[in-house]
Amino acid sequence: MSSADLEVTEALEALVSGFDVRSRWxxxxxxxxxxxxPLASGTARTFPRLSREEREAxxxxxxxxPGAVHDVxxxxxxxxxMIFTAHPRxxxxxxxxxxxxxxGLPLPEELPVATIRHPELSASTTVECDVVVIGSGAGGATIxxxxxxxxxxxxxxxxxxxxxxxxxxxxxxxxxxxxxxQNGLTTTLGAPPIPVPMGRVVGGTTVMNxxxxxxxxxxxxxxxATIHGIDIAAPEALGPQYDALAEQLSIQPVANDIxxxxxxxxxxxxxxxxxxSHAIPRPTRGCAGTGQCAFGxxxxxxxxxxxxxxxxxxxxxxxxxxxxxxxxxxxQGHRATGVRARIADGLGRATGHTLTVRAKAVxxxxxxxFTPALLMRAGLGKSSRAVGRHLRIHPGSGVTARFDETxxxxxxxxxxxxxxxxxxxxxxxxxxxPPLGMTYSAGALPGIxxxxxxxxxxxAHMASIGSIVSDTSEGRIRVVPGLGPSMHYNLNxxxxxxxxxxxxxxxxxxxxxxAQEVYPGVPAAxxxxxxxxIAAFERNTWTPRHLKVGAYHPxxxxxxxxxxxxxxxxxxxxxHETDNLYVADTSLFPGSTHVNPQYTLMALxxxxxxxxxxxxxxxxxxx
Numbered sequence: 001m002s003s004a005d006l007e008v009t010e011a012l013e014a015l016v017s018g019f020d021v022r023s024r025w026x027x028x029x030x031x032x033x034x035x036x037x038p039l040a041s042g043t044a045r046t047f048p049r050l051s052r053e054e055r056e057a058x059x060x061x062x063x064x065x066p067g068a069v070h071d072v073x074x075x076x077x078x079x080x081x082m083i084f085t086a087h088p089r090x091x092x093x094x095x096x097x098x099x100x101x102x103x104g105l106p107l108p109e110e111l112p113v114a115t116i117r118h119p120e121l122s123a124s125t126t127v128e129c130d131v132v133v134i135g136s137g138a139g140g141a142t143i144x145x146x147x148x149x150x151x152x153x154x155x156x157x158x159x160x161x162x163x164x165x166x167x168x169x170x171x172x173x174x175x176x177x178x179x180x181x182q183n184g185l186t187t188t189l190g191a192p193p194i195p196v197p198m199g200r201v202v203g204g205t206t207v208m209n210x211x212x213x214x215x216x217x218x219x220x221x222x223x224x225a226t227i228h229g230i231d232i233a234a235p236e237a238l239g240p241q242y243d244a245l246a247e248q249l250s251i252q253p254v255a256n257d258i259x260x261x262x263x264x265x266x267x268x269x270x271x272x273x274x275x276x277s278h279a280i281p282r283p284t285r286g287c288a289g290t291g292q293c294a295f296g297x298x299x300x301x302x303x304x305x306x307x308x309x310x311x312x313x314x315x316x317x318x319x320x321x322x323x324x325x326x327x328x329x330x331x332q333g334h335r336a337t338g339v340r341a342r343i344a345d346g347l348g349r350a351t352g353h354t355l356t357v358r359a360k361a362v363x364x365x366x367x368x369x370f371t372p373a374l375l376m377r378a379g380l381g382k383s384s385r386a387v388g389r390h391l392r393i394h395p396g397s398g399v400t401a402r403f404d405e406t407x408x409x410x411x412x413x414x415x416x417x418x419x420x421x422x423x424x425x426x427x428x429x430x431x432x433x434p435p436l437g438m439t440y441s442a443g444a445l446p447g448i449x450x451x452x453x454x455x456x457x458x459x460a461h462m463a464s465i466g467s468i469v470s471d472t473s474e475g476r477i478r479v480v481p482g483l484g485p486s487m488h489y490n491l492n493x494x495x496x497x498x499x500x501x502x503x504x505x506x507x508x509x510x511x512x513x514x515a516q517e518v519y520p521g522v523p524a525a526x527x528x529x530x531x532x533x534i535a536a537f538e539r540n541t542w543t544p545r546h547l548k549v550g551a552y553h554p555x556x557x558x559x560x561x562x563x564x565x566x567x568x569x570x571x572x573x574x575x576h577e578t579d580n581l582y583v584a585d586t587s588l589f590p591g592s593t594h595v596n597p598q599y600t601l602m603a604l605x606x607x608x609x610x611x612x613x614x615x616x617x618x619x620x621x622x623x
Contacts, residue, residue, distance in 0.1 A: 008080050008083045008084050008087075011083045011087065012079060012080060012083050015083065015173060016028075018183075019177065019183045019185075020182065020183060020348070022182060022483075023182050023183040026182075026187075027079070027185070030072055030075055030076050030079075031076060033068075033069075033072045034047055034072050034076050037058075037062070037069045037072060038050060041058070041061070041069070043058070052449075056449050059073055059077075059448050060448055063448075063523040063524060064523075064524045065524075066524070066544075066545030066546045070523070071192060071193055071545070074523055074548055078548075081452075081456070082173060082437050082438065083437075084453070084456070085436045085456060085459070086172065086173050086436060086437025086438075090436070090456075091436050093457060094458075094459045094460045095408065095460050096408070096410055096436055096460075099411065100288035100289050100291075100411070101257075101258050101288065101291070101411045101412040101413075102287075102288040102289050105286055105299075107299055107300075108285070108286060108299070108300055108301075110165050111307075112162060112164065113162060113202060113203075113306050113307075113311045113314060113320065114311075114314050114320065115158075115161075115162045115202060115320040115321070115322040116319060116320065116322070117161065117162075117321065117323040117324075117346075118323055118343060118344065118345045118346060118351060119345075119346075121321070121323075121324070121351075121355065122353070123353055124343075124354045124355075124356075125343075125353070125354075125355050125356070126355075126356040126357075126358065127155060127319075127321075127356075127357055128357075128358045128359070129153045129154060129155040129319075129357065129358070129359050129360075130147070130152040130153040130154065130360050131144075131147050131152050131153070131154050131155070131359055131360065131361045132154075132155045132156075132339055132357040132361075132363070133147075133154060133155070133156045133157070133363045133365055133584075134157050134326050134362070134364050134365055134366050134371075135156075135157075135158065135204060135364070135365035135370075135371075135585065136156050136158040136202050136204050136305060136320065136365075137199065137203065137204020137205050137305060137365065137367065137585070138204065138206050138305060138585075138598045138601050138602050138605075139365040139585035139601050139602070139605050140156060140158075140204065140305075140363070140365030140366075140585070141156075141206075141305035141308075141309035141310050141313065142309055142584075142602045142605040142609070143363050143365060143584045143605050143608065143609050144156050144309070144310070144313040145309040145310070145312045145313040145316070145318075146605070146606060146609030146610070146613075147318075147609060147612075147613070148312075148313040148314075148316035148317055149312065149313075150609075150613050153317065154313060154318040154319070155318070155319050155357050155359065156310075156313070156318060156319070156320045156321065157321050157324050157326055157339065157341055157355065157357060158201075158202050158204075158320060158321070158323075159200055159323070159325045159326075160179065160199070160200040160201035160202055160204075160322065160323070161201065161202065161322050161323050161346070162201075162202040162306065162322055163201050163202060163203060163207055163296060163306055165298065165299075165300055167179075167296065168292070168295070168296035168297060169298045171437060172292060172434075172435050172437050172438050173438070175208075175295045176197070176208075176295060176438070179199060179200065179201040179207060179208055180197050180198060180199055180200060180208055181197075181199070181200040186198055186487075187487075188393070188475065188487040188489040188551075189486055189487065189488050189489070190475065190488055190489045190490040190491070191490050191491065191545055192544050192547060192548075192549055194395060194489065194491070194549045194550065194551050195551070196393055196550075196551045196552065196554055197552065198369070198554070201306075202306050202310065202320065202322050203304045203305040203306030203307075203310060204305060204367075206304040206306075206598065207296055207305070207306060208294060208295060208296065209294050209552065210282070210293045210294045210414055210432070210596075211282040211283055211284070211302045211303070211304070211415075211598075212280050212281075212415050212418075212430070212595075212596040212598070212599075213245075213246075213249075213251045213281045213283060213598060213599035214280070214281065214595035214596050214599060215238075215242055215595070215599060215600070216238075216593045216594060216595060216597075216599075217424075217594055218235040219424075220591075220593065221233050221234060221235045221238060222235060223591075224590055224591075225237075228561040228562065228563075228590045229561055229562025229563070229571055230560055230561065230562075230590070231571060232571065232572075232604065232607035232608065233604055233607075237607060238600070238607070241602075241603035241607060242599065245599065245602050245603060245606070246281075248308065249283035249303045249308055250283055250284060250285050251281050251282065251599070252281060252282070252284065253279035253280065253281050253282075254279040254280055254413045254416045254417070255279075255287075257289075258288065258412060258413055259289070259412050259413055259416045259417065260289055260291065260408075260411050260413055260416060261407045261408060261409065261411070261412065261463075262407060262409035262412060262416065262431055262432075262433040262463045263279070263412060263413065263416030263417040263431045264417075265403070265407060265431075265463045265510075266416075266417050266429075266431035266463065266465060266509060266513070267431075268512075268513045268514075269508075269509035269510055269511075269512040269513030270417075270419050270421075270509055272512040272513065273508065273509060273512050275421040275509070276420055277417065277418060277419040277420065278417070278418060279416065279417055280413075280415060280416055280417060280418050280430065282302070282413070282415075283303035283304075284301050284302055284303060285301060285303060286299065287299070287301040288301065289411065289412040289413050291409075291410045291411055291413065291414050291433065291434075292414065292435050293413065294414060294415075294434065294438075295434075295435065295438065321341070321357075323343065323344045323345070323346070323348075324342065324343055324344070324355045325341055325342045325344065326339045326340070326341045326366070326374065327341060327342055327377075328340045328378070329362065329374055329375075329377070329380075329581070330356075330358075331378060331380075334577060334578050334579050335578070335579045336361070336362040336578060336579075336580055336581040337358060337359070338357045338358040338359045338362065339356075339357050339359075339362060340354055340355070340356050341354060341355040341357070342354060343355055361580040361581075361612070362581050362582065363573075363584050364581070364582065364583045364584070364585070364587075365583075365584045365585045366585065367554065367585050367586065367587070368391065368477075368554035368556065368557045368558075368585065368586045368587045369485050369487060369554055369557070371557070371558055371583055371585055371587045372387050372477045372557040372558050372568075372587060373388070373477060373479050373484070373485035375387050375388075375558060375575065376388055376477075377479065380575055380577070380581070381558070381568045381575055383564060383565065383577060384564060384565055384566055384567055384568055384576065386559055386566065386567060386568050387558060388476050388477035388478070388479075388557050388558075389474070389476045389477075389557065390474050390476075390557060390559055390590075390591075391474060391475035391476055391477060391487060391488075391489060391554060391555075391556055391557050392471050392474065392475075392553075392554070392555050392556045392589075392591065392592045393475070393487075393489060393552075393553060393554050393555075394468040394469065394470070394471060394551055394552065394553040394592065394597075395468070395469050395473070395491060395495060395549045395550075395551050396467045396468040396469060396499075396502075396549065396550055396551060397466075397467055397499050397502065397503055397520075397521045397522075397547060397548065397549055397550070398432070398465070398466050398467075398550070399464065399465050399466075399503050399507060399518065399519070399520055399521050400445065400462050400463070400464045400518075400519045400521065401464070401510035401511075401513075401515035401516075401517065401519065402458060402462050402515060402517045402518075402519075403513075403514060403515050403516060404461065404514075406460050406461060407460065407461060407462060408460050409433035409459075409462060409464060410433060410434075410435050410436055414432060414433060415431065415432045415466070416431050416432075417431040418430050418431075419505075420595075422501075422502075422505065423594055423595070425501075426472075426498060427467065427468075427469060427470075427498060427502045428467065428468050428470075428595055429465050429466075429467050429502060429505060429506055429509070430465065430468070431463075431464075431465055432464060432465065432466035433463065433464050436459070445519050446519060446526075446527055463510065463513075463515070465506040465510070467502035467503065467505075467506060468552075468553070468596075469495055469498045469499055470594045471491075471495050471592060472494050472495055473490065473491050473492045473494075473495050474556075475487055475488050475489030475490070476488050476489075476557075477557050487554065491544040491547070491549065492544075493543075493544075496542055496543065496544055496547065499547060499549070500537075500538060500542055503520045503522070503537075504537060504538045506518075507520060507528050507534045507537075508531070508534060511528075511530075511531065516529070518534075520537060521548055522542065522547055522548065523546075523548060525537055525540070525546075552596075553586070553593075553597050554586065555586035555587065555592070555593070555597055556587065556590065556591065556592075557587045558575075558583045558587035558588060559587070559588060559589065560588045560589075564577075567590070568583070568587075569582070569588060572608065572611045572612065572615075573588060573608045573611075573612075582612070584605050584608055584609075585601065588604070589601075
């Protein structure tokens with residue numbers, strides 16, 4: 001089955017036509033760069049004017065050489081492969097019928113969370129409250145629920161719209177376009193460019209992530225408490241909050257009957273190598289193993305914030321204003337008095353109206369990119385020179401392997417099994433098999449053209465592992481007028497070496513599980529078939545530009561700590577040099593969490609909320 005058979009070019013054009021302006025220009029820039037790339041290598045013709053054989057030879061050379069052309073080729077190739085593998089005819093060809101792993105489970109009743117948005121917000125509006133919370137993800141929803149249930153009058157302001165279950169039954173690419181920032185194309189600027197998808201929806205990124213809930217290592221939390229003075233992050237302080245959240249959100253290890261064969265294969269390899277490993281805990285009720293967790297659960301089984309903390313907050317009196325983008329903090333001296341937001345219509349277009357929220361306290365929960373941007377626009381946090389700096393993202397790589405046995409990795413829980421043997425070294429491996437159209441292998445499986453398509457046609461026999469590295473690299477957030485915030489991040493050689501080690505460990509796990517071939521996800525690397533191949537791969541000299549890296553966990557850009565010369569916020573989350581402005585998202589973390597950060601953030605926010613309530617800063621307003 002060839003790409004021509006599935007009309008990839010036409011499908012890509014149709015998809016991009018629905019992108020926002022910035023994303024369309026990004027894709028257009030990549031395609032234009034590929035168009036003229038052969039000229040930069042001394043060829044007298046543009047890419048479309050090359051013969052098929054010449055195009056394939058040019059692509060092979062480009063993938064083998066790190067640099068700007070390599071980045072262009074890998075990104076265009078990945079986009080085309082996503083279109084190719086998402087096509088219904090390809091899915092039918094490999095045997096993907098869209099069935100959950102566990103059949104016959106009834107759907108729960110759909111109970112959409114109540115929001116206030118356009119057209120109800122048809123004019124500029126001013127509201128008052130005790131606490132305004134900016135953002136409705138893991139941090140914002142946890143804070144809002146804690147305050148609302150304590151009797152405070154809470155307003156939540158969210159840029160995205162409320163999700164609907166029916167939207168999670170179509171192609172995953174369409175969900176990415178609708179519910180992720182920049183249509184899922186948010187990418188760091190640096191070497192290499194790294195995609196960092198972020199949700200823009202009521203419920204935040206919890207709607208569009210795997211739901212993995214791992215506790216941060218005790219030694220790390222102890223370091224945060226002793227070195228940074230964050231007493232509420234100590235293991236003994238977070239432990240009870242982890243336990244309470246596990247009860248609230250039904251956090252439990254993935255069960256064998258919904259794990260899927262991808263997870264079982266990885267477990268088989270880990271057990272053969274005697275590596276410490278376990279099923280991944282996730283917040284679920286009635287999970288059937290649809291394999292689509294990070295692209296909106298079609299069964300509302302994954303207990304994201306729009307199904308849990310936000311409805312609880314609304315039931316306690318909180319109000320959610322959706323489709324409203326906060327553009328400005330309102331300040332009087334050192335005191336925050338509220339925020340001003342731009343109201344958009346149902347299609348995300350500016351209406352010309354504004355929402356002004358007057359509050360006794362302001363909590364920024366907009367994430368590690370947009371929270372520091374709001375602080376920088378307000379001229380806050382300058383004394384430490386830490387606002388927007390110390391960006392960590394958990395860079396990771398995907399490794400795919402081909403087996404003789406049929407795996408159908410898209411069936412079962414998407415992220416199901418973890419190998420944490422090397423967590424003290426900053427490496428975490430997770431059995432992760434995204435749905436077709438969002439493959440980790442996108443652009444990284446070997447081969448060009450028909451050779452590559454033939455390999456993809458064997459996808460029913462493939463398994464995959466995703467790795468994350470506790471990065472020593474640090475980036476920063478910059479705000480460009482008219483363009484908004486951007487992430488600047490260069491992968492250092494230490495983290496390159498860690499990623500190569502993670503890839504090598506993943507390859508050994510797959511060979512131990514019986515794989516015939518392992519594809520390391522490094523475009524210039526050969527296929528790995530033996531332990532000697534893996535050793536040779538590790539000995540090779542790899543640079544940041546060689547790697548194809550993804551990331552999902554931005555953090556650290558408004559770090560908390562006791563020393564105001566080294567941190568943006570104090571140990572209660574209050575922005576230094578302000579009276580009532582707080583941060584409650586992953587911006588607060590003084591370093592990498594080593595594991596997926598969502599669980600630790602929610603536990604920390606419960607402690608932040610309690611400290612705020614104990615201080616009686618905002619007072620309570622009876623409902």
